[in-house]
Amino acid sequence: MGRRRAAIVGAGHTPFGVLPDTPRQLIRRAVDAAFASVDRGLERSAVQEAYLGTLGFSGWQLGNASAVVAEEAGIPGAAVSRVENACSSSGYALRQAALAIMSGERDAVLVVGLEKMNDTTSSRRRYWLGVSGDTEWERLSGLTFAGVYGLMAARYLHDYRVPPEALAEVAVKNHAHGALNPNAQFQKPVTRERVLSAPRVAAPLGLLDCCPVSDGAAALLLVNEEAARRYTDSPVVIAGLGAGSDTLALQERASLTSLRATRTAAKEAFDRAGFGRPEVSFLEVHDCFTIAELLAIEDLGFAPPGDAGRLTMEGATRLGGRLPVNPDGGLKAKGHPIGATGASQAYEAFVQLRGNAGARQVPHAERALAHNVGGSGASATVTLFSVP
Numbered sequence: 001m002g003r004r005r006a007a008i009v010g011a012g013h014t015p016f017g018v019l020p021d022t023p024r025q026l027i028r029r030a031v032d033a034a035f036a037s038v039d040r041g042l043e044r045s046a047v048q049e050a051y052l053g054t055l056g057f058s059g060w061q062l063g064n065a066s067a068v069v070a071e072e073a074g075i076p077g078a079a080v081s082r083v084e085n086a087c088s089s090s091g092y093a094l095r096q097a098a099l100a101i102m103s104g105e106r107d108a109v110l111v112v113g114l115e116k117m118n119d120t121t122s123s124r125r126r127y128w129l130g131v132s133g134d135t136e137w138e139r140l141s142g143l144t145f146a147g148v149y150g151l152m153a154a155r156y157l158h159d160y161r162v163p164p165e166a167l168a169e170v171a172v173k174n175h176a177h178g179a180l181n182p183n184a185q186f187q188k189p190v191t192r193e194r195v196l197s198a199p200r201v202a203a204p205l206g207l208l209d210c211c212p213v214s215d216g217a218a219a220l221l222l223v224n225e226e227a228a229r230r231y232t233d234s235p236v237v238i239a240g241l242g243a244g245s246d247t248l249a250l251q252e253r254a255s256l257t258s259l260r261a262t263r264t265a266a267k268e269a270f271d272r273a274g275f276g277r278p279e280v281s282f283l284e285v286h287d288c289f290t291i292a293e294l295l296a297i298e299d300l301g302f303a304p305p306g307d308a309g310r311l312t313m314e315g316a317t318r319l320g321g322r323l324p325v326n327p328d329g330g331l332k333a334k335g336h337p338i339g340a341t342g343a344s345q346a347y348e349a350f351v352q353l354r355g356n357a358g359a360r361q362v363p364h365a366e367r368a369l370a371h372n373v374g375g376s377g378a379s380a381t382v383t384l385f386s387v388p
C-alpha cells in the first residue's frame with residue numbers, strides 16, 4: 001500500500017432476512033446507524049463521495065440507483081457511483097472507496113451495500129441471480145448457482161476423498177455462530193444429521209448447504225487514517241486490498257476446486273499488508289454454499305488443497321478454535337442479500353476489531369480478512385483490516 005491508508009470510523013447494519021422495508025428504507029437504516037456509530041460524530045456534509053454495491057434486484061431502479069444513496073444518506077450533491085459485480089458488488093465498492101482515499105482525492109467516503117430479494121417471485125429471482133453467471137453455457141441451459149456450486153462440491157469430495165460430513169460441519173458451525181448474531185437471518189443451531197438429511201437442492205448440496213434469500217443493507221464510513229482520530233479513538237485500518245477475476249463460465253477454468261480470483265486477490269492483499277497469514281485473528285469468507293467456505297480457506301492460503309474439511313471437522317474454524325471463520329454466521333446463517341454482503345463482512349471486521357461483537361466476539365482480535373466472491377468466482381476481493 002502507499003503511505004496514505006483508509007480507515008473505517010463508522011459502520012451500520014440492518015437485520016438480514018425477509019424484511020418489510022423498501023430498498024430506500026434499508027439504505028437509510030444502515031446509513032443512519034453508520035453515522036450514529038461514529039464516536040465523536042461525522043458531519044454528513046464532510047462526505048464527498050459514495051459507492052453503492054447492488055445487483056439491482058427485481059429491477060428496482062436498475063439505472064442510476066446510486067442517486068438514491070445521496071438522497072437517503074443526506075449527502076446531496078456528492079459524487080455517487082453504483083458498483084455491480086454480482087455478489088462481490090460491495091466488496092468492490094469498499095475497494096473503490098479505499099482507493100479514492102488512498103489516492104488523496106477524497107477525505108471521507110460512504111459505502112453502502114444493498115439488496116432486496118424477497119419482493120419478487122422465485123422464477124423472476126432465479127433470472128436475476130442467473131444473469132451473474134455465464135449466459136450461453138450455464139443460465140440458458142438451466143444451471144442455477146446451487147447447481148454450479150454442486151458441481152464444484154461433487155468434484156472436491158471426489159478428488160480429495162472428503163466425506164460429505166465436512167460440508168455439513170460448515171453449516172453446523174455457521175448456524176451456531178449465527179445464533180449469536182442478532183442481525184442474522186437464522187439464529188438457530190442445526191445438527192449434522194439435519195443438514196445431511198435435508199432435501200437435496202443440487203447434489204451433493206442440500207437445503208442447509210445453501211445461503212438463503214435475504215433482504216438487507218450495510219454501510220461503512222471511510223476517512224484517511226491521519227484524520228481518523230478526529231472521529232474515534234478506535235478506527236479500523238484497511239491494511240491490504242486485493243482483487244481478482246476469472247472466466248465467467250466454469251468450463252473454461254483450469255480447476256473446479258480452486259478459484260483463481262480468490263488466489264489473485266489474496267496475494268495482492270497480503271503483498272501490501274505488512275503482515276502475514278499467521279497474524280490474522282479470524283476470516284470472513286464467502287460461504288454462499290458450504291463448499292465455497294472450504295475452497296475459500298484453501299485459496300486464501302490457510303490450508304493446503306483438500307485439507308479445509310479436516311480443519312473444519314476438528315473445530316479449528318469455530319469460535320474458540322485456532323482460526324475462527326465467519327463468526328457472524330456467514331452467508332449461510334446470517335443471510336446473503338447479494339450486494340450487501342461485502343459491506344456486511346467489513347462491518348463484522350469493524351465491530352470485532354473494536355471488541356464490540358458481544359457473544360460472538362473473537363478474543364484479542366487485531367487483524368481480520370474479508371473475502372467476497374461474485375457469482376461462481378468470476379470476481380473476488382480480499383480486504384485485510386487491522387487495529388492501528
Ligand code: COA
Pocket residue numbers: 087122129145146186201207208209210211212213288336375376
Ligand atoms: N437455509 C436454511 N433454511 C432455509 C434456507 C436456507 N438456505 N432457505 C429456506 N430455508 C427454510 C425457510 O426458512 C423455510 O422454513 P420454515 O418452513 O420453517 O419457514 C423453509 O426452509 C422453506 O423456505 P422456502 O423459502 O420455501 O425455500 P425454497 O425451497 O424456496 O428455497 C433455496 C430454498 C435453497 C432454493 C433458496 O434459499 C436459495 O435459492 N438459496 C440460494 C440463493 C442463491 O443462489 N444466492 C446466490 C449465491 S451465489
